[in-house]
Amino acid sequence: MFSNEEKESIYKVIYNRRDIRSFLSTPISEDKIDRILSAAHHAPSVGFMQPWNFILISSDEVKEKLAWAADKERRSLAIHYEGEKETNFLSLKVEGLKEAPLTICVTCDPTRGGSHVLGRNSMPETDMLSTACAIQNMWLAACAEGLAMGWVSFYKKNDVRDILEIPPHIDPIALISIGYTDDYPEKPILETANWRKRESLKSLIFKDKWQETN
């Protein structure tokens, strides 16, 4: 059972967790990293398959290569966006990969647990969903540890496979930057940048069946 104080702490971290794109170079102690990864490893997984691996990247050379891959994709994506604001915003996002003292590539191995993983047999994408749950645990733990985390999701997966020598059947789901920041925002940066507003929760809840709201 959880006391009211405990509950409040849990909601506090859920509400305060933010996606961060600028980092200080201050190093992170190993015990913090261990606790964050252990939190990730205690995520739920379909058929208990635990499909995740964590590649910890602190080499500047490797971080430069990853930033190159993300920047290449950023420039390619920017062609689909119009207007200076959007392009500027996109350019902000890649710097974090170089600034943060630690980048973690979180991967998903769809073959772990054999050919007939319970649940995954029915929905193959549940291995990725499990990996996302691990990333969310990691994010909450990082926030609790006073660390900032950013999830980079634009790169060609084969570029990241090449850079990190990841086998072809392994899915590099996310590049995660972790570090300290002196710029921890109250609201999501995309909300502050008027990219998009938070939806009203009420409009997202239906009873007993789908209800079209538009």
Place this chain on the structure above:
Amino acid sequence: MFSNEEKESIYKVIYNRRDIRSFLSTPISEDKIDRILSAAHHAPSVGFMQPWNFILISSDEVKEKLAWAADKERRSLAIHYEGEKETNFLSLKVEGLKEAPLTICVTCDPTRGGSHVLGRNSMPETDMLSTACAIQNMWLAACAEGLAMGWVSFYKKNDVRDILEIPPHIDPIALISIGYTDDYPEKPILETANWRKRESLKSLIFKDKWQETN
């Protein structure tokens, strides 16, 4: 910043959250449900797209239909498993959908946010990953509220679409059972059932590149 006590609460819920399959009929107060859904809604999402909806199902008739769909898939899957233990185990999992006072179908709308969602443009599956982060927040909040939650991931999506009148472009990612339980296990039920062991975390961590361990 988080105090040591706050940090401990956060790790406590991360370590104690379990996938539950048997529920009491005790109803859940509305304010608890609101807090759990609000936690889900404060998950990160790619391009802040917030692709989720929550269909709250308390109608016994609808729950029966969902249990039918899951049971049909269970029987179909069981053909791929051999041995009585596995089949018995599979049979356990469907009952929760009927027992729990509340089932939540969590969906993902890949069209929300328009045709060029930041990040999703590069990896289309990031909408699903965002939805999984919302489910993980929901799970931690439910655990903090003293509730048990189970994630059912075997059904044909079109069966669930038919039952809940979900449009064809919307992805019914998960059926979630929520309720109280008198059987909250210390370890994952698949671990206790010797289905699979927890991997050693150390074996899952690599430095600067993929390192084959086999």
